[in-house]
Amino acid sequence: MQYVLTEEQNAFREMIHRFLEVHSSSSRIRSASLTELGWDRDVWQQLCAEFEVPATCVPEAYGGHGFGLTELAILAEEMGRALYCGPFFGSTVLASLVISNGATDEMKKLLLPELVKGNKLAALAIAETCDRWRAADVTMVATDDGDHWRLNGEKLFVVDGLGADFLIVIARCAAKGEIGIFKVSSRDQSLSRLEMQGIDRTRRMSRVRFNNTQATKISRAGDVGDLVDDALDQATICLCAEMVGGAERLLESAIEYSKVRFQFGRPIGSFQALKHRAADLFVDIELAKAAARCAATAVDDGDENISELASIAKAAASEAYMSAALETVQFYGGIGFTWENDTHLWFRRAKSSEVFLGTADWHRERFIKQIAA
Amino acid sequence: MTETVSLATEQQVRDDVRDWIALNWNVKLSLSEWRELLADSGWGAPSWPARWYGKGLPATMNSIVEEEFFNAQVVGVTRKGANRLAAQTILAHGTDAHKKRFLRPMLTGAETWCQLFSEPGSGSDLAGAMTRAVRDGDRYIVNGQKVWTSMAHISDWGILLARTDMDVPKHQGLSFFLIDMRQPGIEVRPLRQMNGHASFNEVFFDNAVVNENDRLEDEGDGWRVATTTLLNERRNFDVASKKHTGFDRQEQIYVEEAEEIAVALAPHSWYPQREGRIDLLLPRAIERGKFGDAALRQEIARLFVLQRCREMASQRARAAIEAGGTPGPEGSVGKLAGARVSRECARVHTIISGADAMLDGVDSELNGTVAEIFLSTPANSLAGGTDEIQKNILAERVLGMPKEPRNDVDRPFKGVPKNAL
Numbered sequence: 001m002q003y004v005l006t007e008e009q010n011a012f013r014e015m016i017h018r019f020l021e022v023h024s025s026s027s028r029i030r031s032a033s034l035t036e037l038g039w040d041r042d043v044w045q046q047l048c049a050e051f052e053v054p055a056t057c058v059p060e061a062y063g064g065h066g067f068g069l070t071e072l073a074i075l076a077e078e079m080g081r082a083l084y085c086g087p088f089f090g091s092t093v094l095a096s097l098v099i100s101n102g103a104t105d106e107m108k109k110l111l112l113p114e115l116v117k118g119n120k121l122a123a124l125a126i127a128e129t130c131d132r133w134r135a136a137d138v139t140m141v142a143t144d145d146g147d148h149w150r151l152n153g154e155k156l157f158v159v160d161g162l163g164a165d166f167l168i169v170i171a172r173c174a175a176k177g178e179i180g181i182f183k184v185s186s187r188d189q190s191l192s193r194l195e196m197q198g199i200d201r202t203r204r205m206s207r208v209r210f211n212n213t214q215a216t217k218i219s220r221a222g223d224v225g226d227l228v229d230d231a232l233d234q235a236t237i238c239l240c241a242e243m244v245g246g247a248e249r250l251l252e253s254a255i256e257y258s259k260v261r262f263q264f265g266r267p268i269g270s271f272q273a274l275k276h277r278a279a280d281l282f283v284d285i286e287l288a289k290a291a292a293r294c295a296a297t298a299v300d301d302g303d304e305n306i307s308e309l310a311s312i313a314k315a316a317a318s319e320a321y322m323s324a325a326l327e328t329v330q331f332y333g334g335i336g337f338t339w340e341n342d343t344h345l346w347f348r349r350a351k352s353s354e355v356f357l358g359t360a361d362w363h364r365e366r367f368i369k370q371i372a373a
Numbered sequence: 374m375t376e377t378v379s380l381a382t383e384q385q386v387r388d389d390v391r392d393w394i395a396l397n398w399n400v401k402l403s404l405s406e407w408r409e410l411l412a413d414s415g416w417g418a419p420s421w422p423a424r425w426y427g428k429g430l431p432a433t434m435n436s437i438v439e440e441e442f443f444n445a446q447v448v449g450v451t452r453k454g455a456n457r458l459a460a461q462t463i464l465a466h467g468t469d470a471h472k473k474r475f476l477r478p479m480l481t482g483a484e485t486w487c488q489l490f491s492e493p494g495s496g497s498d499l500a501g502a503m504t505r506a507v508r509d510g511d512r513y514i515v516n517g518q519k520v521w522t523s524m525a526h527i528s529d530w531g532i533l534l535a536r537t538d539m540d541v542p543k544h545q546g547l548s549f550f551l552i553d554m555r556q557p558g559i560e561v562r563p564l565r566q567m568n569g570h571a572s573f574n575e576v577f578f579d580n581a582v583v584n585e586n587d588r589l590e591d592e593g594d595g596w597r598v599a600t601t602t603l604l605n606e607r608r609n610f611d612v613a614s615k616k617h618t619g620f621d622r623q624e625q626i627y628v629e630e631a632e633e634i635a636v637a638l639a640p641h642s643w644y645p646q647r648e649g650r651i652d653l654l655l656p657r658a659i660e661r662g663k664f665g666d667a668a669l670r671q672e673i674a675r676l677f678v679l680q681r682c683r684e685m686a687s688q689r690a691r692a693a694i695e696a697g698g699t700p701g702p703e704g705s706v707g708k709l710a711g712a713r714v715s716r717e718c719a720r721v722h723t724i725i726s727g728a729d730a731m732l733d734g735v736d737s738e739l740n741g742t743v744a745e746i747f748l749s750t751p752a753n754s755l756a757g758g759t760d761e762i763q764k765n766i767l768a769e770r771v772l773g774m775p776k777e778p779r780n781d782v783d784r785p786f787k788g789v790p791k792n793a794l
Contacts, residue, residue, distance in 0.1 A: 003692035255772050270775040272761075275768035279709070282767055286706050287682035294685040315678045364674035365667070371677065372655055372664065 001297050005074070013074045016051060020082035026342040029083055033201040037163055039086040047086070048118025054092045055116040058100060062112035068300035069234055073241035073292065080242030081249045083345055085202035087121045090160030093238045094231075095122035095168045099218070101234070102181045102227035107218035111166075111183070123164035125155035125208050126228070133357050134232060135179045135225035140171040142182055142215060149173075149182060149217050151210040157356070161186075161193055161206035169215065170228055178223035182215040190214070200352035202345065233310040234299055236357045240292040240313040243353050247285045247317070247324040250346050254278065254324075254331035261333075274331065281320075281327055288316035308370050311363035318353070318360035325350035386434050390416060390441040398447050404629035407448060408481035416442075417450035417480050421464060425472050426480055433695075446620050448630050451482030453637045454524040459486040459532045459551075461605040466549070466589040466598045475530070475551065482633060487528040487554065489519040489576060490599065494792050497762050499534070499603075500544050500596055501781070501789075504578060506535035508585075508592075513537070515552070515581040521756075525561045525574040527636070528554045533583070534599050537592050539787040546786050547595030551587040558582060568748035572640035606757075607704060646742065647749040648711070649718025651680055653742070657725050672721045679717065683710040705763040705771075712760055715750040722746050 005013070023043045032040040047053045057072040058064025072093065079088050096115055099108060099122070114120040127133055128140060140153040151171060161167065169182045184191065192209040219227070255278060258269030268274055295309035303309070325347040329336040336343050354360065393416055399407070411417040412426045419438045421427025430438075442449050456479045463471050478484035495501035504517025515535055525531070531552050538546035554561075558581030563571035589598045618638075619631035654673050658664045687707045722743050723730040729737065733744040754760045768774045781789045 001688075003689045004696050251772075255774060259773075259775060266778065267775045270777055272765070272777060275774050275777075276761065276764045278772055278774060279705075279764035279767040282772060283706050283709050283713075287679070287686050287710060290686035290689050291678075291682045293689070312678050312681050315674070316682050361671060364671055364678065368670050368674035368677065372659070 001294065001301055002070075003294070003297075005070075005293075009071065009074060012071065013078060016053075016075060016078045017081070019047075019051070020078055020084055024079075024082040024084045026083075026345065029085055029202055029345060032085055038160075038201070038204040039163070044086045044088075045118065047088070052116075052118075053088065054096065054118050056092070058096060058112050058116050062100075062108050063116045064112065069237065069296045070293075070300050073238050073296035076238040076241040077245035077292075080245030080349075083202050083246065083249075083349060085204075087160045087163055089203065089238070089242070090123045090158075091115060091121040091164065094124040094159060094235050095164075097231040097234050097238075098124055098168050098170075098181060098228060101231040102224045103218040104220050107183075111218070120165045121160065121163055122166050122168055123158050123161045124168050124170075125158045125161070126170040126232075127157045128153070128155060130156070131355075131359065131362065135170060135228040138170050138172060138179060140169070140210075141174050141177075142171040142180060142217070143174040149215040151182065151184065151213045151215050153210055155208045155210075157196065157205045158193075158208050159203065159205055161208055162195060162204060167191075167208065168218075169210075171215075173217075179225035179228060180217050181219035181224060181228065183218050184210070184213055184215045188213050198352060200348040202349060203352060230306070232357065233307050236310045236314050237292060237295045237299065237306075239353060239357055240288065240310075240317040241296065243317040243321040243350070244285060244289045244292050246346050246349055246353070247281075247288070247321045250321075250324040250328040250343070250350075251278065251281055251285060253343070254328040257332055268331075277327055278331075281324055284316075284320040284323060288313070288320040291316045308367055311358075311367035311370075314358060314363040315360045315367065318363075321350040322354050383434070383437055386419075386430065386437055387441055390438050391445070394441070394445050394447055398445065400624045400626060402626060404448065404626050404633070405481060405483065407626060408450060411450060412477050412480045418460075421460075421476075425464065425476055443617070446622070448620075448626055449617075450480040451633065452617065453482060453633060454485040454528060455488040455532065456480075456482075456484075456486045457609065458488060458602055458605055459530070462532060462549075462589065462598060462602045463551075465601045470586070471551070471589070484529040485524060485527055487522050487525045487531045487576075488602070489522060489525075489531045489533040489552070490602075491519060491521045493518060493520050493575075497759055498781075499599070500547065501791075502534050502536055502547060503791075504533075504535045506533075506537050506548060506550065506583065508537070511585045513550070513583050513585065513588075515550075515558070515578040515583055517578050519576040519578075520564065520573070522561075522574045522576050523572070523640070524637070525554065525576050526563065530554055531576075532602065534595055536786070537595075540785045541593070542782055542784060543786040543789060544596045544782070545593050547599070548592045549589040549595040549598035550583045551589065552581065552583045553587075556581055567751070568643055568646075568745060570640065570643050572643070643745055643749050646745040647715060647752050649715035649750055649753075650722070650742065650746050651676065651714065651718050653739075654718065654721060654725070657722070657738075661725060663725055669721075669724060672724060676714065676717050676721055679710065680714050683707065683714060686710065705758075705766045708758065709760060709763050709767075712754040715753040719747045719750040 053075060055064040056067050056075060057069055060066040099111055115122055126138065142149045142151055151169060164186055166186055167184045169184055171180060171182055173180045190211045190213040194207045196205045196207050198205055258274055259267050261268045291313040295313045298309050299306055328343050329347060332341060332343060335341050393414060397410060415423060415426060415428040416438060418426050419428040419430045419434050420432045423429045460476055460479045463475055490499055492502055492504060494503050504519060506513040506515045531554050533550040533552045534547055535550060536546050537548040558579050560577040561574050564573050564575050565571045619634045620627050658669060658673060663669050690707065726743055734741045737744060769776055
């Protein structure tokens with residue numbers, strides 16, 4: 001296993017970091033998150049044109065760059081650090097990974113090149129109730145009317161569902177009930193997409209209702225639940241990288257403030273009470289970072305225990321990010337509780353990420369049952 | 374390019390060791406005869422200078438040579454006491470006379486060393502040492518007390534940090550000595566810990582004598598010398614090779630080595646318990662029928678997550694060192710995470726025990742092991758630099774937070790407020 005990033009990977013990270021510093025500054029995030037779409041089209045187009053972000057981990061056969069999850073996670077870490085709001089996670093991570101893992105070769109050839117160029121966006125519709133993020137939890141049924149598959153029911157927490165050109169929907173095929181992957185055009189009139197108002201305005205989610213909506217099956221015959229779950233584990237690992245980036249940003253900001261804020265004639269950062277909490281947080285974040293980085297590398301190495309590593313990473317990142325957010329507000333003191341201070345932007349993302357794609361409790365339960373088996 | 378060169382060198386070193394072993398290893402020699410041979414060859418301490426029992430190889434080659442010795446079942450140099458630390462310090466700061474007198478028996482095990490740094494009054498604040506060394510002609514008279522001294526009861530020599538000047542600031546008034554432990558002015562008493570074991574000693578100096586010649590560097594330079602020792606202690610800990618417990622073979626030389634190791638390890642039979650025995654958690658939970666308890670499963674999972682993250686973080690740190698970095702203050706992350714693991718293990722083990730956590734010895738599960746875990750794990754947050762010191766290191770050296778104002782460095786040590794008890 002490769003434990004440290006290569007020079008090329010670091011250079012790549014540095015490049016995207018510098019771009020986001022300018023184009024995903026807190027003032028840009030604030031203004032973008034006030035728009036109806038929730039993100040800035042120009043910035044996304046630049047990310048596609050200059051860095052070809054959506055191509056990163058798509059295989060070359062489908063028009064991508066063929067890098068691994070390690071590189072995708074590097075991007076996610078920087079996006080999380082800058083709190084980038086845009087279709088990266090919804091389309092490039094969630095939807096593309098499900099297509100890459102679970103669609104037939106023919107469908108990948110059809111769908112991935114469009115996503116890679118960035119001129120089309122996709123969103124993943126899987127969850128139907130709160131706390132259910134895996135294929136086995138899906139109950140929505142797809143019926144075959146002879147000519148087409150038809151979907152009925154509702155999907156929740158569809159990330160960037162409003163901006164997507166098509167939806168990737170996980171549903172059970174009628175008759176045998178096996179898990180399949182379906183594609184639905186978002187222009188379909190039978191579809192209703194409603195924004196779910198969230199605490200984190202930088203990650204938009206929607207509620208999608210299907211009313212006898214026409215769908216194309218893009219997975220092979222038979223149950224592909226395992227492939228969907230593989231994709232979700234990979235997406236979870238990217239989410240963890242994102243969370244680690246966000247947590248690091250919070251800690252940096254808290255520490256910078258502690259050096260310039262003077263009380264009782266000293267910078268507050270010189271008080272041991274704050275130093276020790278900063279050090280504890282640093283340890284939490286370093287541990288979560290190790291788990292996220294190793295999990296991504298393990299995917300690229302073809303390791304078998306990915307779900308275990310994804311759960312370890314998610315359990316660690318969930319707690320590290322939320323404590324970073326709470327501590328950062330406390331480091332800032334009163335000003336940290338104001339709307340004007342940027343901390344609450346990350347504070348919101350920390351909670352929403354903590355419970356997204358499985359809570360820490362859920363991941364711990366899955367992990368312990370796996371190793372006890 | 375660099376990689377091919379270092380690979381070639383590694384292979385070359387392996388070849389050289391194997392050739393030398395093939396020519397010289399003789400299972401019929403006594404332990405001391407063999408080690409004399411080994412000391413002369415340079416293969417006992419490959420990273421030491423060729424002039425002083427080494428091969429002048431980079432430190433990274435030590436583990437390569439060790440591996441070759443282990444695979445060929447060849448006995449290496451002694452690992453007892455503070456011999457290695459003392460040797461590293463003498464190599465850096467000793468005169469040729471020191472090196473000539475001390476290095477060889479340090480390798481062969483003919484002499485055992487201990488480290489006399491910590492005091493009852495100065496643990497975290499090591500530079501606040503109060504043990505005095507007062508000059509008397511060409512010698513010093515030592516009075517005071519050291520504590521937590523491993524192996525002092527069987528040591529021939531000690532590396533001693535003592536105060537030679539009270540009128541200068543604390544770091545400038547210390548000197549570093551090599552002291553003969555076999556003298557009437559030194560008394561060694563075992564120190565019993567809260568878990569009932571006595572793994573360390575207290576060392577009392579009552580007009581003990583040390584020769585002026587046995588001082589390393591100048592008077593007042595002791596802190597600088599001690600820093601070398603501490604840095605090596607940290608580094609040895611970071612790159613610690615697998616614990617060698619001897620070869621299970623009947624020939625005399627193996628038996629002698631096994632005895633030497635047994636003496637060194639005997640006081641530390643509780644060390645596995647100090648780490649928390651995470652290996653026992655799942656089997657105990659299942660055996661006691663508690664794995665069905667969702668709250669307990671969460672506790673165990675939380676702990677396993679922490680442990681796995683810690684392992685991955687330390688592999689990352691090691692990889693970073695191998696990729697050319699130097700072991701830095703990041704080592705504190707591992708130390709703190711390790712202390713967390715052991716503390717949490719003690720908590721979860723006793724949750725699994727329930728009311729049985731009140732029991733010890735023959736009346737308890739696993740003959741007192743859980744009690745020993747409970748009573749030993751606090752050591753991990755104290756030994757080798759307390760959690761608080763580790764956190765200060767991270768905060769100040771890694772995160773760059775401002776130092777705490779101090780009132781003990783810019784004035785003569787005698788004017789610094791001291792322990793009130």
